[in-house]
Amino acid sequence: MPILPPKALLLAPMVELSHRPLRELIASFGSCDRYYTEMTSASGYLARSPFDRWFMDSEPAPERTVVQLYDSEVDPMAKAAARLVQERRDSGMPLGGIDANFGCSAPHIEKSGGGVSWMKDASRAASLIAALKAAAPGVPISAKLRLGYEESESALVDFCRALADAGADYLVIHPRLKNEKFRRLGRWSHVRAVAEAISIPVVGNGDVRSWERYRSAVDEYGGAGAMIGREAVRRPWFFALLRGKEADPGFEMEARVEETGLRMLSLIRELLPESFHKSRARRFFFYYCDNLSFGHHLRYAIQNSDRLDDIERLFKAYFDEVPAERVRMER
Ligand SMILES: Cc1cc2nc3c(=O)[nH]c(=O)nc-3n(C[C@H](O)[C@H](O)[C@H](O)COP(=O)(O)O)c2cc1C
Numbered sequence: 001m002p003i004l005p006p007k008a009l010l011l012a013p014m015v016e017l018s019h020r021p022l023r024e025l026i027a028s029f030g031s032c033d034r035y036y037t038e039m040t041s042a043s044g045y046l047a048r049s050p051f052d053r054w055f056m057d058s059e060p061a062p063e064r065t066v067v068q069l070y071d072s073e074v075d076p077m078a079k080a081a082a083r084l085v086q087e088r089r090d091s092g093m094p095l096g097g098i099d100a101n102f103g104c105s106a107p108h109i110e111k112s113g114g115g116v117s118w119m120k121d122a123s124r125a126a127s128l129i130a131a132l133k134a135a136a137p138g139v140p141i142s143a144k145l146r147l148g149y150e151e152s153e154s155a156l157v158d159f160c161r162a163l164a165d166a167g168a169d170y171l172v173i174h175p176r177l178k179n180e181k182f183r184r185l186g187r188w189s190h191v192r193a194v195a196e197a198i199s200i201p202v203v204g205n206g207d208v209r210s211w212e213r214y215r216s217a218v219d220e221y222g223g224a225g226a227m228i229g230r231e232a233v234r235r236p237w238f239f240a241l242l243r244g245k246e247a248d249p250g251f252e253m254e255a256r257v258e259e260t261g262l263r264m265l266s267l268i269r270e271l272l273p274e275s276f277h278k279s280r281a282r283r284f285f286f287y288y289c290d291n292l293s294f295g296h297h298l299r300y301a302i303q304n305s306d307r308l309d310d311i312e313r314l315f316k317a318y319f320d321e322v323p324a325e326r327v328r329m330e331r
Helices: 020-029 042-046 074-091 107-111 115-120 122-135 153-165 189-197 211-220 230-234 238-247 257-271 274-291 295-303 308-321
Strands: 008-011 034-036 065-070 097-102 141-145 170-173 202-205 225-228 253-256 327-330
Touching: 008 020, 008 202, 008 238, 020 230, 020 238, 020 257, 042 065, 042 074, 065 074, 074 097, 074 122, 097 115, 097 122, 107 115, 115 122, 115 141, 122 141, 122 153, 141 153, 153 170, 153 189, 170 189, 189 202, 211 225, 211 238, 225 230, 230 238, 230 274, 238 253, 253 257, 257 274, 257 308, 257 327, 274 295, 274 308, 295 308
Parallel strands: 008 034, 008 225, 034 065, 065 097, 097 141, 141 170, 170 202, 202 225
Antiparallel strands: 253 327
16 A cells, blocks of 8 residues: 555544544445554553553554554653554554654643653654654554644754654644644644655644635645544544545535434444443544534533433434434535
8 A cells, every 4th residue: 555645534543532433434434544543552552451452453444544652752662563563463464554643732641751742852753753663664654743832833844854854654743732722723834834845745634624624735735635533523424525525526425414323322332342332422422413403402411421322312312303404415
């Protein structure tokens, strides 16, 4: 497979969301080019944390699923990469790539030296990329980053160039500073600046919620593709819609809103351990309820439900009240 196909579509890594049920659901509409797993602690994996098999589960498309690792030190990251490669070799399961998390700004991760705090020191981050390349020969190595701590295009370009020189195969940039929340739109001009300055593919990420924004991510900002997070949860058919519109701008598709939500509940029940059910269903419906005109009431009720059966009952009851929202046309 190429490192990335042209105008690649990638599913973002999202804790409690980028799991196998979401990938299965997206794939049922026609897949995307790369799926990222949610971030997994390299040290935890080396210590054989019991939940990692769910975090790193790469079905239904392991050849295009990238495992995202985080840690505060080079050594555990490199050892985790080597072990992952060995395990995949032993089981015969392909590995779509390994990604280094340079973007997480959650306080407990950043303070311990992981996530975005790698962006404080370009040469240290580059040595991590070089160590991953050496530990996982032949496996695509990427890094997902933010803009860092202060807005400086030259510092960002230097940082990205150091990663490219160390052997990174491509980069994903979520163009927000360390502390910037979702309220403010990302600063996409920086994606363009990096894409123009370095020779490896650069993918933009953040707020791609429509066909127009996807087009501008690729055409206006020169990205090698777009990574999409929350919108792929709100609309698991979103990648299929973008692909359809690429082939024919007049493309439209039927979105089966009730059926898709119920399918997600079945997939969670079938594919995840019971201790994950409540948190994963709540997290999914937090975004999915945006599809519904009166979704805020349902969202609130679901966030207070402890059992999948109750969530299912609430979700079905919504459509008994508002049957017209079961299916809608997407353009
Ligand atoms: C609930 C949630 C969990 C996230 N977890 C991760 C993660 O594990 N690793 C990571 O690099 N980014 C993580 N992110 C950031 C997303 O990958 C992405 O950069 C961000 O949501 C912006 O993209 P979007 O506007 O398409 O959602 C997370 C975001 C959300 C909303």
